[in-house]
Amino acid sequence: MLTRSELRIEPSAELLSATRNWLAPVRQALGGDFLAAYLTGSVLTQGFDTRHSKINVLVISRTLGAEMLERLAKAIPVTKKAPHFEPLFMTHGQIENSLDVFPIEWLEMQERHLLLEGEDVLRGLDVPRTYLRLQCEHELRGKHIQLRQALLMNANRHVELSRVLAAAASSYATLFRTLIRLEGEMPPAESARVIERVADLFKLDAQALLVPHLLRYGGKPLHRQDIAPSYRRFLCEIDRLIGAIDQLRVP
Numbered sequence: 001m002l003t004r005s006e007l008r009i010e011p012s013a014e015l016l017s018a019t020r021n022w023l024a025p026v027r028q029a030l031g032g033d034f035l036a037a038y039l040t041g042s043v044l045t046q047g048f049d050t051r052h053s054k055i056n057v058l059v060i061s062r063t064l065g066a067e068m069l070e071r072l073a074k075a076i077p078v079t080k081k082a083p084h085f086e087p088l089f090m091t092h093g094q095i096e097n098s099l100d101v102f103p104i105e106w107l108e109m110q111e112r113h114l115l116l117e118g119e120d121v122l123r124g125l126d127v128p129r130t131y132l133r134l135q136c137e138h139e140l141r142g143k144h145i146q147l148r149q150a151l152l153m154n155a156n157r158h159v160e161l162s163r164v165l166a167a168a169a170s171s172y173a174t175l176f177r178t179l180i181r182l183e184g185e186m187p188p189a190e191s192a193r194v195i196e197r198v199a200d201l202f203k204l205d206a207q208a209l210l211v212p213h214l215l216r217y218g219g220k221p222l223h224r225q226d227i228a229p230s231y232r233r234f235l236c237e238i239d240r241l242i243g244a245i246d247q248l249r250v251p
Contacts, residue, residue: 009046009189011039011114015083019055022077022085023116026059029075033062035092036118040109042170046190052216053170054086058109060121064091092121099125103132104139104178111186129181136178137245143171144238151231158227162215165231169212172238176209179241182248191217199237202244208233 011019019039027034041056042048061068072089079085099106106127113122147168154160169191176198177187183201187194191213199206211230215222222230 009044009048011043011048015043015050015055016116018083019057019085019116022079023057023059025075025077026072026087027117029071030059030061030068033068034118035060035062036121037116038109038122039114039116040088040112044112044114049217050082050084054084057085057087057116058113059087059089060095060118061089061091064089064094095121095125099127100131102135103127103129104135104174107132107181108174108177112189132178133182133245133248136175136182137242139171139175140238140242140245143168143175144235144242147231147235147238151228151235155228158224161231162222162227165212165227165234166215169216172212179245198241202241204237204240205233208237 016039023037027037036058037060038058039055040058042053043055064072076087077085095106106125107129110122110125110127115122147164150164151161154164173191173194176194179198180187180194180201185197188197192210195209195213196206198204199209208230211222211234214220
């Protein structure tokens with residue numbers, strides 16, 4: 001069984017330094033209301049590349065009123081070259097009140113994060129798992145519809161289809177990790193292993209499910225004639241997965 005510390009890949013010293021430099025004026029603007037700042041998301045996964053992804057930073061404050069937001073807007077650094085940052089600002093109360101609405105997102109952060117500064121607020125969260133299956137099915141059905149629409153509107157635009165698949169890689173990996181949790185397991189740190197485990201658990205075609213991940217992180221584009229068939233196979237496997245989740249009974 002993996003521990004939480006094994007769920008993340010340690011970022012480089014350069015990325016950590018860049019993040020702390022970005023955080024410094026933000027923390028100063030928050031003053032005494034600052035509670036904690038974390039690295040979250042893909043920056044803590046294998047193969048993270050600042051050319052393709054932003055660095056996710058969760059900043060927790062005691063308050064986020066109108067005056068505080070105005071100060072923050074002026075303080076947030078604008079980066080003209082990579083790495084670029086995507087901050088999420090929340091109050092402690094807002095987090096606690098949204099645990100039942102966004103269980104996937106908070107479980108993701110709770111299981112894979114790196115505390116930069118402040119007190120470890122995430123450690124004490126009790127994320128209810130009651131609605132995990134429902135949120136996962138909801139997200140997968142919505143994304144499946146979006147991908148199908150993109151295929152219909154771009155059937156002969158192979159470059160666009162490839163781009164759409166690659167852009168979907170991260171969000172699908174998040175949902176796949178949730179499915180592994182629903183099966184009572186701790187998801188692996190590497191996204192490729194997550195996808196392969198989901199394929200094994202739900203009797204799906206792993207190679208078809210891996211296409212978005214390989215397009216985004218594998219560094220080897222598909223041949224033009226293979227893009228549309230690969231897209232359709234991925235859609236087919238997601239449709240099969242949705243059917244399996246619909247029948248899944250979680251205690």
